[in-house]
Amino acid sequence: MSVKWSIHMSKSLNHKQVVSLIKAIGASRTVLVEGEAGIGKTAMLYEFRNDPAFAGYHIIDPIDCTQLSDGSVWMPDIDRENGISRELPNERFGVSKSSQKGINGSKPLIICLDEIAKARQFIKDVLAPIIYERRVGQYHMPEGSIVFGCTNLSLEGLGDSLQAHLRDRLCIVRMAKPTKDEWVQWASSERADIAPEVIAAAHMFPIIFETFTDYQAGGSQKGKDLRKENPYIFNPADAGQGKWVTPRSLHAASDLVKKMDIVDEDVLTVGLEGIIGAPFTAQMMSFIRFGQQLPPFQRVLDEPKTCPVPTNPTAQLVQVFQFVQQVKDSNQAEAVVTYTQRMKNEMQSLFVHTVANSTRVDKFVMSKTFTKMMSENRIFFNN
Numbered sequence: 001m002s003v004k005w006s007i008h009m010s011k012s013l014n015h016k017q018v019v020s021l022i023k024a025i026g027a028s029r030t031v032l033v034e035g036e037a038g039i040g041k042t043a044m045l046y047e048f049r050n051d052p053a054f055a056g057y058h059i060i061d062p063i064d065c066t067q068l069s070d071g072s073v074w075m076p077d078i079d080r081e082n083g084i085s086r087e088l089p090n091e092r093f094g095v096s097k098s099s100q101k102g103i104n105g106s107k108p109l110i111i112c113l114d115e116i117a118k119a120r121q122f123i124k125d126v127l128a129p130i131i132y133e134r135r136v137g138q139y140h141m142p143e144g145s146i147v148f149g150c151t152n153l154s155l156e157g158l159g160d161s162l163q164a165h166l167r168d169r170l171c172i173v174r175m176a177k178p179t180k181d182e183w184v185q186w187a188s189s190e191r192a193d194i195a196p197e198v199i200a201a202a203h204m205f206p207i208i209f210e211t212f213t214d215y216q217a218g219g220s221q222k223g224k225d226l227r228k229e230n231p232y233i234f235n236p237a238d239a240g241q242g243k244w245v246t247p248r249s250l251h252a253a254s255d256l257v258k259k260m261d262i263v264d265e266d267v268l269t270v271g272l273e274g275i276i277g278a279p280f281t282a283q284m285m286s287f288i289r290f291g292q293q294l295p296p297f298q299r300v301l302d303e304p305k306t307c308p309v310p311t312n313p314t315a316q317l318v319q320v321f322q323f324v325q326q327v328k329d330s331n332q333a334e335a336v337v338t339y340t341q342r343m344k345n346e347m348q349s350l351f352v353h354t355v356a357n358s359t360r361v362d363k364f365v366m367s368k369t370f371t372k373m374m375s376e377n378r379i380f381f382n383n
């Protein structure tokens with residue numbers, strides 16, 4: 001019998017820690033990652049795609065187990081000449097007669113079984129050989145192949161359940177929601193390309209990175225009313241909540257904010273409410289309005305010593321993340337740093353810390369002004 005389940009753990013792992021665990025044992029043991037919706041569980045697959053250690057791997061697109069049906073994993077094939085039948089794998093799993101364990105040139109695979117605990121029971125049974133043996137139908141995956149799964153917390157009430165014998169064969173870990181600093185660092189990277197207004201709003205409202213379990217027994221906010229204290233995040237007890245903020249929905253909000261020049265304010269507001277909910281939309285719109293009042297980026301580059309610096313702290317905050325996002329080379333970096341020196345000390349500190357911890361720091365390392373600002377803020381490059 002399948003039952004609702006929840007692993008009680010003393011500690012959750014962050015995104016990078018879960019990735020390191022899968023890298024360590026994923027070829028021999030299946031790691032099942034449980035966590036709240038929208039926190040980046042499936043996105044771990046893209047970490048592997050950008051990891052040089054897996055350059056020779058065939059990385060399969062995430063497999064949504066709730067969409068699998070008869071024939072989605074393997075189909076029977078009848079060999080009448082020999083009087084036998086075989087199980088031929090579906091191509092989505094990347095294993096075949098010409099690409100399997102023991103065949104020279106076969107690339108090891110990385111497979112993410114997404115939403116596995118929501119799959120129908122017969123699908124879980126069909127997937128079991130993949131989870132246990134790295135086998136699809138009659139073919140074993142090439143040596144070194146990695147399989148991991150993702151699922152939601154059963155406490156979210158989304159229908160996740162696994163039988164005890166299957167749980168016993170998995171390494172089950174809980175992935176934490178990213179902290180504000182972790183998310184801002186990712187959002188400021190070139191790969192993420194998140195709108196600076198969204199980053200600034202997230203920076204100013206770290207409460208959106210809390211989780212509903214913080215308000216339950218044993219949580220850091222236990223005894224407090226989630227609905228009153230934090231209307232921004234998912235509340236499983238509020239059936240009428242509609243929309244809320246997750247790292248995934250922040251990304252979606254960014255896509256709309258970057259297109260705000262082609263929609264009116266009503267469309268922007270209602271669209272954001274449909275992505276991140278009305279409570280946080282009300283907060284984010286102030287960052288958007290102040291962002292629209294900033295001087296053009298090109299003017300900052302052309303007149304770094306005289307271009308007006310906004311006096312409003314919210315506007316400056318948006319501008320700091322705008323600079324991190326938009327600088328393309330060392331000449332632009334020097335101009336931006338010269339301009340930023342005219343801001344308040346706390347904004348200079350935020351700017352230099354954000355750049356130093358982002359993937360864009362290489363654009364700034366040749367700027368003597370930036371190096372001086374780093375030193376003043378007691379930040380130093382690691383050798």
